[in-house]
Amino acid sequence: MPTSDLNLSDTALHADLAELRTRFPETRALYREVCGLLFFCYGVTPTANKLYSLVRKGSMGTPAEVLQQFWQELRGRTRVTIDHPDLPDALKEIAAEAVKTIWQAANEAASSELSALRAEARHAAHMAESERDAARAETAAAREDALALSAQLGEARQAHEAVQADLASERQAHAATQAGLEAGRAELEAAGRQLAELRTQFSTELERAREQVQIAQERAEAGERRALRELDQERTARQKSERLAEELRAELAQARNEAREAVVAHAETRARLEARAAALDCSLGVGKAIFNLKKGIDAGIHRD
Template sequence: MPAADLDLTDAALQAAMANDIAELRSRFPETRALYREVCGLLFFRYGVTPTANKLYSLVRKGSMGTPAEVLQAFWQELRGRTRVTIDHPDLPDALKQVAAEAVKTIWQAANEAATGELATLRAEARHAASAAEAERDAARTETAAAREEVAATSAQLAEARQAHDAVQADLAAERQVHAATQARLEAGRAELDAAGRQLAELRTQFSTELERAREQVTLAQERAEASERRSLRELDAERTARQQSERTAEALRGQLVAVRSEARDAAVAQAEVRARLEAQSAALADRLASVEQAQRKSVSDLDTVQTELAAAERRAERAEAEAALVRQLLAELRMGPPERNGSGGRRRKADGPGPTEQQAQSERQAQEPGAPTAAQNPADGNDSSDDNDDSQQ
């Protein structure tokens, strides 16, 4: 039984046991019947001694008392089935008991032998399963290694292809570069040939120009010799001229000394004249200041006179206005009595000359309400008569 208990730790057995219990659930929906079948399954198929806790952990149905009751009934039924009873009418009871014990012993021995063989077969099966699992793991490892090798080979192949493509591209580029280099080489050769021809032409031209240059150098040397002789003559002339200029410079130095003395005398005279002019300028400045002061006084007097003149003009305008008013009043006084006399005045107007425009205006003002009359202003009338007398005289 301990070996059978250890079998429960095997994952494969637990999985098989779970499948069998699930099948029993579908076949035996009643709780007690299900527990009874699970007890037989554990004891007879898997060789596991059933307990109440183990049954409940596997079935998990009903209460905890149900698996205990079912387990007790299972053991009673099992003991009843294992008891051997020999019924024969001729055998005595003691012989029957001995025969039953012998059969029981034989059955137990056979059961133990079968259990041992079953354990051996299970051990062999577990060993075979372990070997198969080891082979499976080894095969998986080899497969993984092979896959890794295949992946590495594929990566290397891809890298090789990329390298091949890169080499092909480089080769094509090198071919293009080689073709371009060949073209440049051909062009360089053509240019070299042209340069050789130009060099030959330049050598010929250089030889010709060298001959010309030699001729020009000869002419230049001759011209230089002639120029040197001419320069020597000019140098002698320059020396003579320099001697003459030195003598002239001595004479000019004497004249310069005389001119400087005359300039000093003129400067002294100019200083005296400047002093006199400064004195005269100071006197003129004083006179100018006095004249400006007198001018400012004249301007002030002129402003005063202009102010008085403006006041006199205003008084004259006022007097002229008063005189005009007096003349108007006098004209009104002269025209007033004939109008009051009635027809005599009208006859005189009809016979005599017509009134002037000023008289007509005076009449209109007299007819307006509030116009001044001689009776209202006797003083004005007297003044008007005086003015009239003055005008007659």
């Protein structure tokens, strides 16, 4: 693969780099492994700039030194030397060239197989990236749904808290109502007992009243019978009284007539008596004058 085809944002490449960072924490060893990764796994010719852009550790001279050492080791591996005491030098060169050719052919075959594997890996990586993008979209949608659900959950919590507050108020009101109900039941029981006592007392008093009414009724009937007898007696007495009144009226009329006659006679008698009194008064006046005269005469005589 040419150097220009290297995708620095390749997911597989970054995954391999992350694994190498964990396995080779030393800077020069990490640069050396990254050189091998680029050349043998991705078919990219490593450069100092590429290495530093991927590793970003140490100074710029470090990837250059490691890259030079990598090329020297690679050339040493591709040079095949055959040392055998019985072989002439020309045969040794032919054998070395043959082994080199075999190694290069094997390396090319491995590179071809590696390219196919690399293509499959890229396709898998591409599919993984697509799945990753889809997963990210789904994650974003899930986050939005989660935010919506969180908002709904907040509203539900607020509603739940409001319901809990209302429930607490209702519980307090229920407790107060229950206490009032218990007090009402106690008062009702007390009123029931008092009502039972009143009913007993009322029954007793009612029985007494019935007895008193019975007695009063008997008394009333006896009084009525007595009143009827007295009424009959009164009627008889009234009849007698009426007859007696008639007799008395007759006697009163007679007495009035006699009284009138007595008044007339008394008036006549009074007139006669007054006339006689007047006459006596005159006689008495004359007598007094004579007496006084006589008394004066006697007095004069005694003075003499």
